[in-house]
Amino acid sequence: MQSNFRNWPVLLVLFVFSAPLLIMLTFLLVDAFTTKVPGTMIPNGLTFHHFRFLWTDLDDGSWGIWGVTLNTFNFALFTSLSVSAISLTAGYALSRLAFPARGFFLGSLIVLHAFPTVTLIIAIFLILQLLGLYNTLIGVIVVKAALELPFGIWVMKGFYDTVPWEIEMAGVQDGASRFTVWWQLVLPQVQPGLMAILIFSFLSGWSEFILPMVLAPGTEAQVLSTYLATMLLDGGTQADFNLFKAVGLFYALPVIIIYLVFQNKLMNIYGGGTKG
């Protein structure tokens, strides 16, 4: 505690710079639940009116919030599941098996991870159209998962690398098949990595905006991020900003909850497989 007090100039600077964010957040919270006389700053009443989107149809041509939320959830979940499943197997192969062009694959993983994906969007757009997956949720899931994969595979490979080779050999000597060894002996030891990737890619899918906007602009495949965007665009100057804030809060809530619940697991990515 003593040293914290001596750090007060640093804390003050940090506070000043993050103040706009804090103020905005506070207003987001306050405005979502209150009414105000136009032109004033101080709320004059409590209301759930802005959350009416939860139980009434807004009649703006979209699916309604629950359909969009389901879309978002499916998008995030299936992205997360496919990224995890592929990372789990590909990471093992890259860590353990000596297959041809292994070095090439490792190199391309890093390059892909660092690649600015937005630059690929036109090519992806064309490919999806060709495949008939344009404007479908599946199409966006495939693309999102593919873009998340390099990171996931790389992290999983790191976790597998920390599992001693002898443990697998011991398992084989004990009479277990290679699959049993992987499933029962190796997997439990990389489980923190798996958890981290599951959560991480779920959150990444939940907050994705560019891909759904470009690759699935129709209402069928709308997700919360694009729903919010259309609310602003359609409303123009008459946009109901309080409604917008309420939807934003609704959209951010799962992210905050997941972070709070799983923050320790997420830190594992940076621990590289060491158990705490």
Added chain:
Amino acid sequence: MRISIENFTKTFGDTTVIKDMSLEIRSGEMLALLGPSGCGKSTTLFAICGIHRMNGGRLLFGDKDVTRVSSQKRNVGVVFQNYALYPHMNVFDNIAFPLKVRKETRAEIDRKVQEIANLVHIGELLHRKPAQLSGGQQQRVALARALVREPDILLLDEPLANLDAKLRLEMRSEIRRIQQQTGITAVLVTHDQVEAMSMCDRIAIMDNGKIVQLSSPKEMYEDPTSDFVAGFLGNPPIAFLEGKAAGGGFRLANSEITLPVPSGITIPDHGAAMRFGIRPEFFQPNNGLKLNGKISFVETQGREELYDVMLENGAVLRSIQSQGAGHKLGDEVSWGIAEDRILAFGPDGRRL
């Protein structure tokens, strides 16, 4: 179960690690594979258990050719140098794993795990995780896991290397006890000659992927076939005198001294290079064949004292004597070699 390795060859890429090795391990014996680092001991062990595929040659267990049999089907128990316990399972589950893989019944598994745990004295640790065990306890768990499914063969890769000196001594006799009690054929890889001599029935000394000598510890110590083997066994190590054959005797290098060559040793042609190997216990004050020198090093080893004696030509002999003789650094001494214990080697390192 007898193990026969016939003309075993192993290559990694284009380096040949083992070339044309043949070795027979008798049923029920404990054999040590002893040799310097990188000579191919682990490679040989991994070929026996099937982790490495053999590039040439045959491997037989009893009369059965297992060269192409998979690791899983060879029924060989292995203790790895770092024990390779499964960290997420407790001791019981670790030991039970080979039995569970074989789908034995719950009652059967319980009984066998209890039995083997008692044999290696870890009966009260069954609910701990490997991380909560000491090195010696982990070692016992690894041993129990290797033994629990009653393998035909037990392979140990430097099982004691990670233990402290006292524990190593204890586990040495422990492993030997268990091996004899179960009557299993065992191969112990080690680079510690004391371990090999004290634990095993026979020792195979390896150098550069070849077996240079295979005999019992006593025979290997007293009757080595080459200067490499003589130099590898014994602590403190043997000392060598360089010289050449001259007129039926052994002329020390850079000196006028000629030592008589003991009977029973065939002397090479006049002028050929020769070496005498003399173990520290056979260079003592009251032996017959005297040499003059000066004590150049004294090391107290508790019960005994080790002296280095530099001869007039600069060669050094070692002598180990019991405490209390009172020789000091720099003393001029005239000590003797036990003539019948001299080991003579020819120019190619072979025993004469």
